[in-house]
Amino acid sequence: MKTGLVLLSLAAFAAPCGDAPKPIEIIRAVITADAMRAAVAELSSDEMGGRFYRSPFAEKAAKWIEARFDALALAKGATKESYRQAIDKNVESGPNLIATLAGSGTGYIIVSAHYDHLRPKRTGEDRIYNGADDNASGVCGMLAVAQALKELIAKGEAPSCTILFVAFNGEEAGLLGSRAFVKSPTVPLGEIRGVFNMDMISRGPPREIFIDGGPIGAPVVEALKVANETIGMKLRLNEHPDWLDRSDQGPFLAKKVPAVLFSVEDHADYHKVSDEVAKIDPALAAETAQLVALAALNLSKAPFTARVEVVPAVPAVPAVDH
Numbered sequence: 001m002k003t004g005l006v007l008l009s010l011a012a013f014a015a016p017c018g019d020a021p022k023p024i025e026i027i028r029a030v031i032t033a034d035a036m037r038a039a040v041a042e043l044s045s046d047e048m049g050g051r052f053y054r055s056p057f058a059e060k061a062a063k064w065i066e067a068r069f070d071a072l073a074l075a076k077g078a079t080k081e082s083y084r085q086a087i088d089k090n091v092e093s094g095p096n097l098i099a100t101l102a103g104s105g106t107g108y109i110i111v112s113a114h115y116d117h118l119r120p121k122r123t124g125e126d127r128i129y130n131g132a133d134d135n136a137s138g139v140c141g142m143l144a145v146a147q148a149l150k151e152l153i154a155k156g157e158a159p160s161c162t163i164l165f166v167a168f169n170g171e172e173a174g175l176l177g178s179r180a181f182v183k184s185p186t187v188p189l190g191e192i193r194g195v196f197n198m199d200m201i202s203r204g205p206p207r208e209i210f211i212d213g214g215p216i217g218a219p220v221v222e223a224l225k226v227a228n229e230t231i232g233m234k235l236r237l238n239e240h241p242d243w244l245d246r247s248d249q250g251p252f253l254a255k256k257v258p259a260v261l262f263s264v265e266d267h268a269d270y271h272k273v274s275d276e277v278a279k280i281d282p283a284l285a286a287e288t289a290q291l292v293a294l295a296a297l298n299l300s301k302a303p304f305t306a307r308v309e310v311v312p313a314v315p316a317v318p319a320v321d322h
């Protein structure tokens with residue numbers, strides 16, 4: 001009898017308003033402008049030295065990202081034991097970082113951003129390319145989406161397929177990380193429902209973001225249009241076909257994987273040492289990440305049939321003679 005009474009009174013307190021929070025309410029509570037600014041400030045600090053490819057500074061940034069993957073209790077996605085996917089034969093030098101959030105349904109969704117930037121200038125008072133917009137903003141957006149999806153799972157709103165969070169390296173050196181990924185994918189390319197790639201999401205007019213995926217990216221754009229009925233940003237869709245191969249969505253589109261780029265127009269601090277956290281619009285980055293989180297959740301629940309991959313014939317490896 002006593003237990004029954006306690007349960008009754010708990011139930012009365014548990015749901016004073018009746019309805020559970022909607023996914024967008026959960027997403028907005030997690031992905032805030034303040035959290036975005038704080039994260040970008042860390043990743044674009046002078047201590048990160050510009051995070052240039054194959055440098056101790058990029059390694060420092062990699063460890064920073066891995067610590068956040070760990071804090072979110074994401075699964076390791078390159079191998080069972082590691083987030084690190086080698087870009088070249090030297091595993092220790094400049095890897096991609098891959099974490100996963102397992103879902104039960106078919107297919108995969110990738111949320112990605114490159115974490116490398118530029119080598120310091122030889123001379124001058126300020127020599128470090130902080131890359132706050134390019135692309136600490138995108139990496140922090142990707143991590144914020146991961147955090148929001150974790151919270152959605154905790155509140156009973158789990159995505160229906162596995163989500164991969166990928167921090168690419170070597171983007172500034174020629175899309176090296178994303179090229180390596182599509183060459184040795186950790187999941188079948190034909191089973192990827194969509195790629196949301198964020199590269200520079202924190203400068204320009206408020207609440208406005210460019211999204212480019214061309215004809216191949218159309219399924220992702222459709223999911224974004226639906227999500228944006230709730231978010232209400234100004235989406236500049238497919239205005240920049242010249243951007244399709246300019247960031248890490250390019251190698252996926254080349255393999256016919258639906259992928260889009262989220263970006264702002266080049267600005268006065270683009271690839272300058274003055275691309276610093278004080279100049280970013282953290283609300284724009286936060287809202288873009290909210291849009292990605294909601295669209296990814298919806299896309300994970302849509303019907304999906306794996307595409308048939310057209311694998312080019314590979315010449316047989318000649319037998320070794322001894």
Ligand SMILES: [Zn+2]
Pocket residue numbers: 114134135171199200247
């Ligand atoms: Zn970039």
